[in-house]
Amino acid sequence: xxxxxxxxxxxxxxxxxxxxxxxxxxxxxxxxxxxxxxxxxxxxxxxxxxxxxxxxxxxxxxxxxxxxxxxxxxxxxxxxxxxxxxxxxxxxxxxxxxxxxxxxxxxxxxxxxxxxxxxxxxxxxxxxxxxxxxxxxxxxxxxxxxxxxxxxxxxxxxxxxxxxxxxxxxxxxxxxxxxxxxxxxxxxxxxxxxxxxxxxxxxxxxxxxxxxxxxxxxxxxxxxxxxxxxxxxxxxxxxxxxxxxxxxxxxxxxxxxxxxxxxxxxxxxxxxxxxxxxxxxxxxxxxxxxxxxxxxxxxxxxxxxxxxxxxxxxxxxxxxxxxxxxxxxxxxxxxxxxxxxx
Amino acid sequence: xxxxxxxxxxxxxxxxxxxxxxxxxxxxxxxxxxxxxxxxxxxxxxxxxxxxxxxxxxxxxxxxxxxxxxxxxxxxxxxxxxxxxxxxxxxxxxxxxxxxxxxxxxxxxxxxxxxxxxxxxxxxxxxxxxxxxxxxxxxxxxxxxxxxxxxxxxxxxxxxxxxxxxxxxxxxxxxxxxxxxxxxxxxxxxxxxxxxxxxxxxxxxxxxxxxxxxxxxxxxxxxxxxxxxxxxxxxxxxxxxxxxxxxxxxxxxxxxxxxxxxxxxxxxxxxxxxxxxxxxxxxxxxxxxxxxxxxxxxxxxxxxxxxxxxxxxxxxxxxxxxxxxxxxxxxxx
Numbered sequence: 001x002x003x004x005x006x007x008x009x010x011x012x013x014x015x016x017x018x019x020x021x022x023x024x025x026x027x028x029x030x031x032x033x034x035x036x037x038x039x040x041x042x043x044x045x046x047x048x049x050x051x052x053x054x055x056x057x058x059x060x061x062x063x064x065x066x067x068x069x070x071x072x073x074x075x076x077x078x079x080x081x082x083x084x085x086x087x088x089x090x091x092x093x094x095x096x097x098x099x100x101x102x103x104x105x106x107x108x109x110x111x112x113x114x115x116x117x118x119x120x121x122x123x124x125x126x127x128x129x130x131x132x133x134x135x136x137x138x139x140x141x142x143x144x145x146x147x148x149x150x151x152x153x154x155x156x157x158x159x160x161x162x163x164x165x166x167x168x169x170x171x172x173x174x175x176x177x178x179x180x181x182x183x184x185x186x187x188x189x190x191x192x193x194x195x196x197x198x199x200x201x202x203x204x205x206x207x208x209x210x211x212x213x214x215x216x217x218x219x220x221x222x223x224x225x226x227x228x229x230x231x232x233x234x235x236x237x238x239x240x241x242x243x244x245x246x247x248x249x250x251x252x253x254x255x256x257x258x259x260x261x262x263x264x265x266x267x268x269x270x271x272x273x274x275x276x277x278x279x280x281x282x283x284x285x286x287x288x289x290x291x292x293x294x295x296x297x298x299x300x301x302x303x304x305x306x307x308x309x310x311x312x313x314x315x316x317x318x319x320x321x322x323x324x325x326x327x328x329x330x331x332x333x334x335x336x337x338x339x340x341x342x
Numbered sequence: 343x344x345x346x347x348x349x350x351x352x353x354x355x356x357x358x359x360x361x362x363x364x365x366x367x368x369x370x371x372x373x374x375x376x377x378x379x380x381x382x383x384x385x386x387x388x389x390x391x392x393x394x395x396x397x398x399x400x401x402x403x404x405x406x407x408x409x410x411x412x413x414x415x416x417x418x419x420x421x422x423x424x425x426x427x428x429x430x431x432x433x434x435x436x437x438x439x440x441x442x443x444x445x446x447x448x449x450x451x452x453x454x455x456x457x458x459x460x461x462x463x464x465x466x467x468x469x470x471x472x473x474x475x476x477x478x479x480x481x482x483x484x485x486x487x488x489x490x491x492x493x494x495x496x497x498x499x500x501x502x503x504x505x506x507x508x509x510x511x512x513x514x515x516x517x518x519x520x521x522x523x524x525x526x527x528x529x530x531x532x533x534x535x536x537x538x539x540x541x542x543x544x545x546x547x548x549x550x551x552x553x554x555x556x557x558x559x560x561x562x563x564x565x566x567x568x569x570x571x572x573x574x575x576x577x578x579x580x581x582x583x584x585x586x587x588x589x590x591x592x593x594x595x596x597x598x599x600x601x602x603x604x605x606x607x608x609x610x611x612x613x614x615x616x617x618x619x620x621x622x623x624x625x626x627x628x629x630x631x632x633x634x635x636x637x638x639x640x641x642x643x644x645x646x647x648x649x650x651x652x653x654x655x656x657x658x659x660x661x662x663x664x665x666x667x668x669x670x671x672x673x674x675x
Contacts, residue, residue, distance in 0.1 A: 006560065029561040034485060035538070036472040041488055042524025046363050067506065115390050127664050129398045132405070135656045135663070136649040138590030140616035144645045145404045148411070148638055185404055188397070190635025196664070241494065248496055251592050259498050261595070263505075272502050279498040290494050296510035333451065 055276035061268065061306045069273075076277035079269065089276060090170060090254045091285060096287060100176045103188055108193040114228070115200035129197060133189035137252020142186055190246060194239040201235045202228070237297035241290055248286050255282055343549040402664035412436070419638055419639065432639075442625035443614040443624055449651065452610040455517060455599060456588035462524035464577060470527045471539025472569055478549070493533035497594065505597065515606035519606045521589070531587050535580045539675035542576040543569055582659065589652060592616060613649040618644050629672035 031038075056077070059070045080087050112130060168174075180187060182218055205228065213223050247253065259282065263275035406426075411419075412435055414428040421429075439445075474482065508514040513522065525527050527536060546569050562653045588595075592612050601607050614621065622636045622644075656663060 012381055026429075026477055028475050030479040030482070032561075033469050033473025033477065033565075034479075037473075037485065037489075037527040038527070040466075040528040041485075041492075042525065043526065044523050044528040045488070045492060048500035048503040048507070052499055055502060110573050112394075115394055118390055120387070120390060124664070126394050126398060128660055131664050132656065133401065135586055135652050136405075136590070138612055139592045141590075141649060142610050144615055144618070144641060145408070147641065148407075173372075185400060188400060196666075245494060245499035249593075256496070256498055256593060258558070260597065260602070263502055274520055276499075276502050279496070279502065283496050283499040286496050287494060316603060 006303075011043070026276055052276045052279065055203070055273050056280050057277075058273045059269065060272040062271070067272070072273070076274050077281065080274070080278055080281060086136060086258055087255075087281075088260055091282070094248075094253060095285065096176045098244060098247055101190075101247065102240055102293070104187060105191045105243050106194060106239050108188065109194035109239060110198050110232070112191070112195050113202055114224075116195070116199055117202045127196070127199070129324055131192045131199050134192035137189050137192075142189075146183070146186070190243060193242060193246075194299065197239055197242075198232060202234050205231045233297060237294060240293040240297060242294065244286065244289050263311055382522075393434050393468060405543040408642045408646050411639055412646050414639045416639070418429055435639045435643035436647060438625075439618075439622075440647060442622045443611070443618070443644055443648070444609075445647065448609055448611050448614050451608055451653075452612070455520060455595065455608065455610055456585050458517060458528050459520040459524040460581055460586055462521055462583040463527075463529045463532060464580055466525055466527035466661075467530075467532055467580060468539050468570075468573070470578070471535050472543045472565055474536070474540045475546075478570070489533045489536055492528075501594075501597065508598065515599060515604070515608065517599065517608065520595075529584070529588075530591055531584070535584060536597045536612035538580055539573070539576055542573055546572060575666070578662050582655075582666065584662060586652060586655075611651075615645055615648045 020318065057073055059072045060074070061068045061070075116126055116130075209227050210223055213227060218226065249256070251257070259275050259278045262270045262278060263272060265271065410428065411432075412424050413432050415430070415432045415434075416429045418432075474486065485672050505514070508519050513519050520529070524532070550568050554568055559567065589610070590612060595610055596602060596613060596616075600606060600613050602608070618641060620635065622640070626635065
C-alpha cells in the first residue's frame with residue numbers, strides 16, 4: 001500500500017505546468033530551425049510515400065498526355081509475388097545473403113577493432129588501410145573489379161574452400177557461404193565504418209573496470225565477455241543497422257536494379273505502378289530485417305525500471321478506479337435527487 | 343609521477359650475478375612470450391601483427407591489383423611469367439582510358455554534382471541538428487522518429503513519385519534534382535548528417551548559450567557566434583562524407599541526373615566507369631588515335647583514374663576521415 005502511495009505521489013509531482021511565454025518562444029525558435037527539414041519531409045518523404053502507395057495499387061501507362069492510371073487493387077502485388085520470374089528468387093537471395101554477411105561483417109569489424117585497440121605500433125597506419133575502401137567503394141567500381149576477378153584473392157584458392165563447403169552443407173546454406181568466400185574482399189570492404197565505430201567506443205571504456213576485474217582474477221577471456229562486449233553492445237546494434245542499410249542500397253544488390261529496370265520497362269503490365277509495388281515489398285523486407293537485428297540487440301530495460309513502470313501502472317489503475325467511483329456516486333446522486341452527504 | 347631509477351652502466355649489469363640469474367629465470371621467459379599485465383607478450387604481438395598485416399593485404403589487394411594491371415601492356419598481360427610487376431611503366435593505357443571517358447569534362451561535372459549538394463547538405467543539416475539539440479518543442483519526438491525512419495527506409499520507395507514530380511517540375515536530368523532535396527535536408531544520407539550535427543551540438547555547453555542570451559543575443563546570433571565556431575570538426579566530417587557519398591552514388595545519379603532512357607549531357611566519373619565498355623568501343627571506332635582493343639589494363643586504368651581524385655583527397659585529409667567518427671561523438675558520450 002505504501003509503495004502504491006509513493007508511486008502515486010511521484011505521479012502527482014510530474015503534473016505538467018503550463019508553458020510560459022519564454023518557453024513558447026523557445027519552442028517556436030526550435031521549430032524555425034527544423035522548418036527546412038519539415039518542409040523537405042512533407043515534399044520528399046510524406047508526399048512520395050503516399051503517392052507510391054497509390055501508384056502500387058494502379059497500373060500506370062505513360063501516354064503523351066501524362067500518366068494514365070488504371071486501378072488494379074492488389075493486382076501488382078499478386079503478380080510480383082506469384083508470377084514474376086526474377087523478383088522472388090532475388091528477394092530470397094538478398095535475404096539469405098544479408099543474413100549471412102551482416103553478422104560476418106560486424107564480427108569481423110569487432111575483431112579488427114579489438115586488435116587495433118591493443119598497444120601496437122602503426123595503429124594509425126592500419127586504421128588508414130581499413131578505412132580506405134569506404135572512400136572508393138561504389139557499384140561500378142566493384143563491378144569493374146569483380147569482372148577482372150580482383151575481388152577474390154587468387155592466392156587463397158576460393159574454389160577449394162567452396163568445394164569443401166558444398167560437400168558438407170546442404171545447398172541452401174552452402175551457396176551463400178561459398179559466395180561469401182568468393183567475394184571475401186567486397187564483404188570485408190563493407191566493414192570500414194563499423195571498425196571505426198567499434199574502435200572509438202572501445203576507447204571510451206573505462207580502464208579502471210578492467211583493472212578491477214584483473215584484481216578480482218578475471219582472465220582476458222572473461223574480461224572480454226563481461227566488460228568489453230556489454231560496453232559495445234549498443235554499437236553492435238548501430239553497426240548491424242548501418243550494414244543492413246548499406247548492403248540494401250548498394251548497387252551490387254540485384255533487387256534495386258530490378259526495381260529500376262521494371263520502372264522503365266515498356267511492357268503494359270510493368271511500369272511505375274509495378275515498380276512501386278516492388279519497392280513496397282522490398283522496403284517491408286528491409287524494415288523486417290532491421291527490426292530483427294533491433295530485437296536481437298536492443299538494450300533491455302533493467303529490473304528497477306521495469307518494477308517502477310509496474311508500480312506506475314498500478315497507481316494509474318487505482319486513480320482511474322477512484323475517479324470512476326466518484327463519477328458513479330455523482331450519477332447516482334443525480335438520479336435519486338438526493339443531495340450528496342458532505 | 344615517475345620513479346627515478348638509477349641504472350648501472352650496461353657492462354656492469356652484464357656481469358652482475360643477480361641480473362644473470364634473473365635473465366635466465368623461467369618466469370622472465372614466460373613473461374616475454376605470454377605477456378604480463380602491463381605488456382603484451384611476444385606470441386600475442388606476433389599474432390596481432392600477423393593478422394593485421396594479412397587482412398590489410400586482403401584489403402589492399404584489389405587496389406594493388408588495379409595499379410599493377412593498369413600499367414601493363416598487352417604483351418605483359420599475356421605473359422604468364424609476369425604476375426605483379428609490369429615490364430615497363432606504360433602510360434598509354436591511361437591516355438586511352440582518359441580520352442574515351444572524356445576525363446576532364448567528367449571530372450569537372452563530378453566535382454559539381456558532388457560538391458553543390460554537399461554545400462546545401464551542410465547548411466540544412468546543421469540547422470536541423472541545432473534545432474533538435476538545443477530546443478524542446480512539441481513534435482520533436484516525431485521529427486526524430488521520422489529521421490531514423492528515413493535512414494532505414496530504402497530510397498526506392500519514394501524514388502518513383504519523386505521521379506515523376508521532378509519530371510513535372512522540369513528539373514529532371516539537371517543538377518537541381520540533387521540540390522533541391524539537399525537544401526531541405528533530404529539529400530543522400532542526410533539522416534546520418536543530421537545525427538552527427540545533433541550529437542555535436544548537444545555537447546555545446548548550455549551555460550554559454552544562456553550567457554549569450556543574457557547579453558542580448560537572439561536565437562540566430564547564438565547559433566552563429568557560439569554553436570558554429572565550435573562545430574568545425576562536425577562540418578569537416580559531414581562535408582567529406584557527403585562529398586564522397588555523392589561522388590560514389592551511381593543508382594540515383596543515373597536516375598535523376600544522368601538519365602536512364604534519354605541521357606543528358608551531365609555525367610560523372612562513376613557513370614563513365616559503368617559505361618566504360620560501350621564508350622570505349624565508340625571511341626576506338628572513331629579513332630584516328632590508333633586505339634587498341636579494350637583490354638583489362640585499359641579498364642583498370644579507367645577505374646583507377648575515376649577513383650584517383652578521392653584517393654588523393656583521402657591521403658591529404660586522412661586524419662580528418664579516420665578521426666571523424668571519434669570526434670563527432672556518434673558513438674555517444
